[in-house]
Amino acid sequence: MITRPVATIGAAVFVIGAATTLPMPLFTTYAARSGGGAGGLALAFIAYATTLIITAPLLGGLSDRIGRKPCLLAAMALAFLATTALTIAPGLPALAVARTCQGLAIGLVAGGATAWAAELAGGPDAGRVAARVTAFATAGSFAAGGLATLTALWLLGESEPPVTFWIHLAAIALLVPLVARLPDRAPAARVAWLRVPAFPRGTVTTSFGMFAAWSVTGVTLSSVPAALAASGHPRLGPLAICFMILVGTLMQQAVGKLPARRASLIGLPVLVAGAGLVIFGTLHAALLPLLVGGALVGSAAYGFLFVGALASASEAASGEDRARAAAGVFLVAHTGFCVPPLLTGLAVDALGAPTALAGFWVAMVVLSVLLAALLLRRAR
Structure with a gap:
């Protein structure tokens, strides 16, 4: 059974993941506006993966060391910052900043969010339920983000920022106090940094x-x-x-x-x-x-x-x-x-x-x- 705390963590993971594909239909618009071709777009785009490669050894055990809640809240703040950057200054520089923030956000919740959900779920099937919820939230958010913006652009025209950006920012703002109220485990004293x-x-x-x-x-x-x-x-x-x-x-x-x-x-x-x-x-x-x-x-x-x-x-x-x-x-x-x-x-x-x-x-x-x-x- 999916409890309210597990659903809250799943929703938080969803809005963090949605940040990565929400601006996707506008990538080529940003590249054209900034005078960059396919190479410039690729360079800004891969900032996400580059950030994950560099920081993954450090972020992997961070939730064990400082707690699950601080990591998830920090990831939500980074997702908020990513969408805000593209709302204020849409273009390749903002896309590079956003992709870097998104990479850090995903790195912060990878593993830690599922572990936290399992700890709050309890019961013999806690691990399976938590993994199913967070996996669906992650994969589902990747598909939903781009589709939502595509639909908004089709129905409401090409105005920027699309309404989905504002919805995303509002969703994060609403979820932060719910996540902040969830109980967290005590940080572990002996966890390797790398x-x-x-x-x-x-x-x-x-x-x-x-x-x-x-x-x-x-x-x-x-x-x-x-x-x-x-x-x-x-x-x-x-x-x-x-x-x-x-x-x-x-x-x-x-x-x-x-x-x-x-x-x-x-x-x-x-x-x-x-x-x-x-x-x-x-x-x-x-x-x-x-x-x-x-x-x-x-x-x-x-x-x-x-x-x-x-x-x-x-x-x-x-x-x-x-x-x-x-x-x-x-x-x-x-x-x-x-x-x-x-x-x-x-x-x-x-x-x-x-x-x-x-x-x-x-x-x-x-x-x-x-x-x-x-x-x-x-x-x-």
Whole structure:
């Protein structure tokens, strides 16, 4: 049963996660306003993942050291600041600030929010209930944020800031006193400041499946909308992205019990096919390939490959090492979310979208074939 405190924490996680995709339909508008191309947009966009990579070893154990409540409240304040920055000064500099705040916010609640919800839920199923609530709040917020702003822009026109920004700020303001009243556990005295990611034997290949997956999602979130906006279709990219996240969230629930290696082996060809369709749809401004490709990419990135990587890490480690192994997966994944999208964005500016996106797809095909061969060899 989901109690009121658990629901409150879930709602807080939802508004924190929503901050990351709420401005997504306006990314290309910010880039055009600031005179930046696909490379500039990618650079501002990946500030989120870069922040997580740098701060994750420090933030991972912070809620154990200082308490769950301060971390969640700080994350809500950072989400509020992110939306406020884009409300006051919409453009690439504000987007970089917002993405940095969002990265810090997600880093503060990763793990700690679920642990707090489990502590407040009580009962034999506390951990399962808490994980289900916070996972749904996180994934659901990523899909809802962009869809809400897209809908607002469609119904109410292109005025800025969209009404969803004000709703988001009001929701955080209303939730802060509710979170502040929740009971918190006493901080632990002996908790390591650093939680260094680990890569147990057998997890490197599946982790790099996530590198490929989040490389594709990063390019879909940055270079694809920029290329479509340049060809006169600024809303097609955000629509495909929202569909990608929504389908991926649903698929994650459907494939959750697949064996790790099988999930990764299914995910790699699905990812390659989806990336090909997204790129084809981008270059031809065709909605159907964008939606189908987005659905396939979401299924692979947030479903098969995500489940495969985390299941592999969980099977290869135990106890506290399991958390470090999961951190290793996210370190590799966020590196994929940073480096290939930035290089692709710079290539789009220098060589044009067809050459840059085709080159990116070929690189993903080569990487996916190599990873699949390694997984099959290990299975034999």
